[in-house]
Amino acid sequence: MSKLFSDRGFSGSIKITPKEFSQLRDIIYDLSGIFLQDNRKFLVENRFAPRLSELQINSYTDYINFLKYDPKGKIEEFNLLTELITTNETSFFRDNPQLKAFRDYTLRELIDLGNKTGRREIKIWSAGCSSGEEPYTLSIIIHEMLKNDLSKWRIRITANDISNNVLEMAKKGIYTKYSLRTTPEEFISKYFVEKDNEIFEIKPEIKRLVTFGKINLNQDRSVNLVPKSHVVFCRNVIIYFDKEMKKKVLTGFYNNLVKEGHLYVGHSESLHLITDGFKAKQHVGTISYRKI
Ligand SMILES: C[S@@+](CC[C@H](N)C(=O)[O-])C[C@H]1O[C@@H](n2cnc3c(N)ncnc32)[C@H](O)[C@@H]1O
Secondary structure (H helix, E strand, C coil), X not given: CCHHXXXXXXXXXXXXXXXXXXXXXXXXXXXXXXXXXXXXXXHHHHHHHHHHHHCCCCCHHHHHHHHHHCCCCHHHHHHHHHHHXXXXXXXXXXXXXXXXXXXXXXXXXXXXXXXXXXXXXXXXEEECCCCCHHHHXXXXXXXXXXXXXXXXXXXXXXXXXXXXXXXXXXXXXXXXXXHHCCCCHHHHHHHEEEEECCEEEECHHHHCCEEEEECCCCCHHHHCCCCCEEEEEECCCHHHECHHHHXXXXXXXXXXXXXXEEEEECXXXXXXXXXXXXXXXXXXXXXXXXXX
């Protein structure tokens, strides 16, 4: 009989026990800082079913032992695990009020200061950049702001994620129409080349400002290597972390930011009760933060 039809049934229907869920949750938390709430059991069973079937493993206990003790499995499996547990939902020009605040407040101020002092340099960190839509959006906004003056500036956008898959997509810079669902038409025609029916490639001048790399926000040593930033974007990432991990990640941002540096988190995310190292500023329809 095929392993798929073992006494625990088809792998897709292998149920995770509360004990197994708690063990797997600890492994995932230690790996990434992502904390799975109790109501995520069903999601785990769904997402892990194909992998368990591929490995011909019939229980979560066996899978957990494989993760913990099989030297062959370890590094490769941890990478696969990362792909299974991360949520990579994103789009170009996501959350327009925030991007407006970035353009009209943060960027305006940095440009005015740079022009005044002659130090024309802006460094931005997109932490949890997924497949690149966020850092490329920031690059487009900067192009729109600086226009012909861009050549006078040193702009660097460092874009990181824990997932290899999304970083590969980001480096390619090729997107379907779905990724552009919140992008103004004029920017699509100006900054993308339509390669195929509804397949769009971002132009090289937009790519040029962005450097992609793998970073686990749960690992201080890699976070500490990120160049100091004037602005950190970490949107829709800390929502998956528990309070302790949020504190750790925000300490990393605090240390990374220059004096009075700017921080943007997702519109449903808040720093309340997490850190008092930042001051909130209200804009139309959104909030930004500044290092105190
Ligand atoms: C929902 S996406 C957000 C993408 C983009 N910032 C946005 O708002 O559209 C969250 C991203 O955070 C990444 N992520 C989750 N945990 C991470 C960690 N510990 N270190 C680095 N990236 C992480 C995921 O891989 C995923 O691509």
